[in-house]
Amino acid sequence: MSLDTRISILVVDDDDIAIEMIQSYLTREGFLVFTASNGREAIEILEENDIQIVVTDWEMPVMNGLELCREIRCRFTDHYIYCILLTSRGRNDEIVEGMASGADDFMVKPFNPPELLARINAGIRLVGLETRDLVIFAMARLAESRDTETGQHLERVRQYSKRLAQEMARLPEFAQAIDGEFIRLIYQTSPLHDIGKVGIPDGVLLKPGKLTHDEFEIMKKHTIIGADTLDAALKKFPKAKFLRMARDIAVAHHEKWDGSGYPFGLSGMEIPLSARIVAVADVYDALTTRRIYKDAFSTDYAEQIILENSGKHFDPEVVKAFELCKDDFVQFIDQYSDEIDEPANYHATV
Template sequence: MNTRTSILVVDDDDIAVEMIGSCLSREGFQVFTATDGREALELLEQNDIQIVVTDWEMPAINGLQLCREIRHRFTEHYIYCILLTSRGRNEEIVEGMASGADDFMVKPFNPPELLARINAGLRLVGLETRDLVIFAMARLAESRDTETGQHLERVRQYSRRLAQEMAQMPEFQDVIDGEFIRLIYQTSPLHDIGKVGIPDGVLLKPGKLTSDEFEVMKKHTILGADTLDAALKKFPHARFLRMARDIAASHHEKWNGDGYPQGLAGEEIPLAARIVAVADVYDALTTRRIYKDAYSTEFAEKTILENAGKHFDPDIVTAFQRCMGDFVQLVEKYADPIEVPIDYAGRP
């Protein structure tokens, strides 16, 4: 039981809503209620809700459609969905689970069973503590470079926005789904985790690096990949670790093969790393660093567009072009409170 755990109950039957809501409230949960899918989506937009208990048959947006919308729209954190219905045939259960539901209960509901299923959902949602661990690891690397401020938050926001836009493009609809978007949001902050192993004299040097210093700096991609590879050996089926490893290793590779550390080209570069490459460069251009002053968003846009097919995947640049306005808003929303002045060229 957790008074901070929020549950949304959705049913067009007022009596059912009252019974389920009362049961959950007595157990200490914060309960929101809605009588149809549209109202439910509005509440989900406005509140931090961890679990949804929804009826299947409702007017306008039914339970299946609501589950699909939740999986499509809400990617910052996982929302556990339980379908309540009078249907119980195997094919109907399969249909419900395929829509994005996590669990299934046949009406009339049994309070102890519902609570047991809620608690099972909480255990799954609790796995998102991995997000905190990921971000803490990323902050560890960033803490050695105090000039970067909100860099991690901006890069994850840019990466997610690009992935969302790409999901609408026919060539990526079978590749980028809600889980991919959620994972790139979670793991992109680890792109520079390998900088923990870079000496301060190189990492914090004001001004352009020498050729030798730049070779040292480039090793942060290998160090990051090695760190995450070690974790992958322990948890080989953890998809988020694999994506994090791909991003850390390859976010400085270039579409034309002129990047590092391996000189990968085109689709040899993992998709998540290609997305983060655009997000990372955009942020490097539009913010002040110890070695450079901030450029305008217009200059950053021009630079990204001019480098399509050279530094960046042309399809990702197309997605970027479609949502440039959103990037500008994110620059403003996550601006560093204090910045320090001074050439993007030649620095990671």
């Protein structure tokens, strides 16, 4: 049986005609709609189903809309449920009372369906933010538990990635591809670039010396493992752009512009833009920080390596952006230096 990935909405109203109208409209818009005739029935449905949005009338028997909103805020704390309160009441004091009960939005009857849809979509964006932050936090912590990298490595990589994206957004050819949302997403998801290392055996991941050919082949699989992990999350939240970008970064940040990278040997524009950006950020951090097999290289030397690999390892346009903001990278090194001066894992950037 396939998993239903539609957004779940609970409509609560004691008016059968209103219920039927709203349910029919929202179902056509692609939502999975549950219905209840009062707050008590609604609570039972909420206890048995994963509901993201509640649209409830104010005046109902058994348990009215205000009481339902208060109950939701008290009882359902494992995830946020967005509540829209519908009512014929429209005085300012009544609106304040409704919002104070725990409602997130307020609509005065009669209302038109497109307006309700717009308010529901606003709620989905808010709920999506919570889901995104929780997933990123959990996955990033999971990756840290399997690798000896410090948290500052992840912080520097996200800062480098964000700064590169900001600079590239100023280039005419990227004006459409890189907007404010892209910049926010790459900042949030770039720490997950090595999430797949959770599936690499300790004997390979934590080996203090050079990997053999067979060990390196095993290590390379962290890109596929990361993609599979994030694809599983995408099945649950198929509209989550942050998961899609995180997956692209995880699977492709070791691809190279000239096609000599892994896991698929992608080249040029075949490599997702987010992964091409993170590739520069990740390598720069590896060059400028100490590893068990080397001291930190100077920022001048790291810059030289990045420039020499333009058109080979790296997208020339990303390198162009790097040249424009390289001084900021140096500042990030100072700002996010490792608090504990211990060598990071040898295989941090394989």
